[in-house]
Amino acid sequence: MLTLLVFLIILGVLVFVHELGHFVVARRNGIKCDEFGFGFPPRAVGVYKDEKKGKWEFVIGNKHIESKNTIYSLNWFPLGGFVKIKGEDGEGKKEKDSFAAKSAWIRIKVLAAGVTMNFILAWVLFSWLLTMGINQEVDQNDTSVSGTKIQIASVVAKSPAYEMGIREGDTVIKCVGEDARCAQTFANIAELQAFVADNKGMEITLQISRGSDLFDFTGVPRLEAPVGEGLLGIGLAQTTFVKYTPWEAIKQGPVVMWNVLVMMGIVIKSLFAGDVSNIGGPLAIAHFTKQATALGFSSIVQLAALLSVNLGIVNILPIPALDGGRILFVLIEKIKGSPVSQETEGTLHTIGFFLLMLLMVYLVVNDLMRYGLGGIF
Numbered sequence: 001m002l003t004l005l006v007f008l009i010i011l012g013v014l015v016f017v018h019e020l021g022h023f024v025v026a027r028r029n030g031i032k033c034d035e036f037g038f039g040f041p042p043r044a045v046g047v048y049k050d051e052k053k054g055k056w057e058f059v060i061g062n063k064h065i066e067s068k069n070t071i072y073s074l075n076w077f078p079l080g081g082f083v084k085i086k087g088e089d090g091e092g093k094k095e096k097d098s099f100a101a102k103s104a105w106i107r108i109k110v111l112a113a114g115v116t117m118n119f120i121l122a123w124v125l126f127s128w129l130l131t132m133g134i135n136q137e138v139d140q141n142d143t144s145v146s147g148t149k150i151q152i153a154s155v156v157a158k159s160p161a162y163e164m165g166i167r168e169g170d171t172v173i174k175c176v177g178e179d180a181r182c183a184q185t186f187a188n189i190a191e192l193q194a195f196v197a198d199n200k201g202m203e204i205t206l207q208i209s210r211g212s213d214l215f216d217f218t219g220v221p222r223l224e225a226p227v228g229e230g231l232l233g234i235g236l237a238q239t240t241f242v243k244y245t246p247w248e249a250i251k252q253g254p255v256v257m258w259n260v261l262v263m264m265g266i267v268i269k270s271l272f273a274g275d276v277s278n279i280g281g282p283l284a285i286a287h288f289t290k291q292a293t294a295l296g297f298s299s300i301v302q303l304a305a306l307l308s309v310n311l312g313i314v315n316i317l318p319i320p321a322l323d324g325g326r327i328l329f330v331l332i333e334k335i336k337g338s339p340v341s342q343e344t345e346g347t348l349h350t351i352g353f354f355l356l357m358l359l360m361v362y363l364v365v366n367d368l369m370r371y372g373l374g375g376i377f
Contacts, residue, residue, distance in 0.1 A: 007289040008079060010304045012039075014118065014311050015080025021117030022110060023083040029106045032068070032086040032097040039075035040082060046073035085110070090342040104334045111323045111330070118312035119257070125305035126256045130249035132298050135239035140188040148240045150189055157370040159233020164206075164219035166234065168288075169295045171209040176216055189236045196221050200231050211296045260309045268313070281363025284370075320345075320352030 016038060023036045037043065046059045048071040059065055087098030095101055099110065138148060152170040155162050172192060174185040186192040196204070205218040221231035244252060271279055280287075285307065292299040318328040325348075333339040 003286065003290040003293050006293050006300060007286050010289065010300070010307060011285075012078060012080050013304065014121070014308050017117050017121050017308075018114040018311065018315070019081045019083045021113035021115075022085065025113035026083070026085050026099065026110045027070075029102065029110065030097055031099050031102060031106075031110065033070045034084040034086060035071040035073055036081070036083045037071075037073035037075050038078070038081045040077040040079055041075050043073045044076050046071045048072065090339075090345075104330050107330050108327055111327050112316070114323055115312040115316045118308045118315070122257055122260075122305045122308040122312070123253045125301055125308065127246075127249040127253035129298060129301050129305065130242075130244040130252055130256070131246055132301075133241055133243035134298070134302075136242045137237045137239050140190065140238040146240075148188075148238050150186055150192055151237050151239050152234050153237040154235035156229050156233035159229065160219045160221055161232040161234045164217040164232075165215065166206070166208060166217055166232075167210070167291050167294070169210070169291060169299060172236075173207040173209055173214070176205045176207045189238055192236065193230070196231050210294060257309060260306060261313065264310060264313050268317075279363060279366075281360055281367050283364055283367035287367070319356070320348040321350075321356060322352070325349065325352060 019036070023033055026033055035046070037046075041062070043059075043062050045061075046065075047056055048059065048065060048067050049055070049069045050057045051068050059071065065071060085099050086092060087095070087100035090100050092098030093100045099107060102110075135149075135151060140148075150172040152161075152166055152168055152172070155166055155168055172186060175195060184191075184195070186195065200221040201223045203218060203220050205216050208215045208217055219232070222233075223231075225231045225233075267279065288303055289300075292303040315322050316324040316327075318324045320328075329340050329345050339345075
């Protein structure tokens with residue numbers, strides 16, 4: 001239940017901030033917004049300023065209101081938000097407060113504003129995270145860095161480590177057991193890897209730190225590792241805890257964002273090449289939310305920042321039905337000197353949406369096969 005609540009809060013904040021970007025830039029450029037809502041319809045309650053009475057009025061339910069001002073609404077499904085922009089579907093081209101009547105540059109600004117807000121949110125969250133302190137990767141051979149630890153950077157689903165109960169973000173403390181081979185701690189990644197290799201096919205127990213808790217997980221390293229995986233199926237990182245001043249965090253935030261963007265670029269490139277092994281759907285997000293919740297508040301903030309960057313990147317892709325696709329049609333209009341017909345654009349957006357839904361269904365099935373119900377809920 002806690003995982004679901006955290007998942008809904010994160011997703012709600014990301015979508016709301018995205019829609020807020022569209023709303024603010026549209027209003028600043030003289031475009032009417034019929035409604036700006038928190039959550040998804042049906043509407044529970046709304047408030048708007050009556051231009052005749054000059055005072056704020058309430059509206060209950062989905063009652064239609066004729067007003068030159070925006071209705072600010074609270075809706076029954078508290079997941080994100082939405083904005084109804086006048087002329088966003090091409091109507092009202094001769095009305096000066098319509099999106100369709102504005103110049104190409106203004107329309108592009110409005111369409112890109114949601115993505116921009118997601119990047120700004122990620123910057124704020126990463127900077128906040130840096131002020132709280134993060135585990136930063138260091139060279140395992142650098143003896144000048146003290147207080148390092150071995151963290152689990154990734155876990156392959158259904159691998160020995162995954163079956164043991166080890167998850168991303170865990171810290172390996174030591175091997176535990178009564179026999180002599182387990183009487184050791186690990187100073188660096190190389191020592192842990194050597195221990196696992198020496199005991200492949202044999203049962204081992206690792207003491208793991210997760211948040212403020214300690215766990216003993218038992219399993220058997222594989223005799224042979226699949227390509228790209230280790231004997232346990234984990235990726236490791238030597239890290240040390242680093243805390244930044246607020247000013248340093250603000251400057252360092254974009255650097256962290258850039259690293260995330262580079263990684264996302266690699267994933268998107270592999271997606272267009274037909275490799276979806278590194279792509280996750282909503283159930284994968286739920287899986288990582290479950291893990292982040294177990295690791296503590298800073299992990300939840302980190303997950304929200306990563307998802308905010310991901311949402312921004314995905315939305316700016318030039319694919320019909322996404323913001324990037326709508327920007328593409330504005331650019332085509334600018335180049336050819338006339339807009340693409342509303343019918344054609346609408347059809348392409350519908351096809352794009354349908355293909356995205358097919359991809360989503362595939363990713364849901366893939367997530368279930370990868371993590372199983374137990375790894376998600």
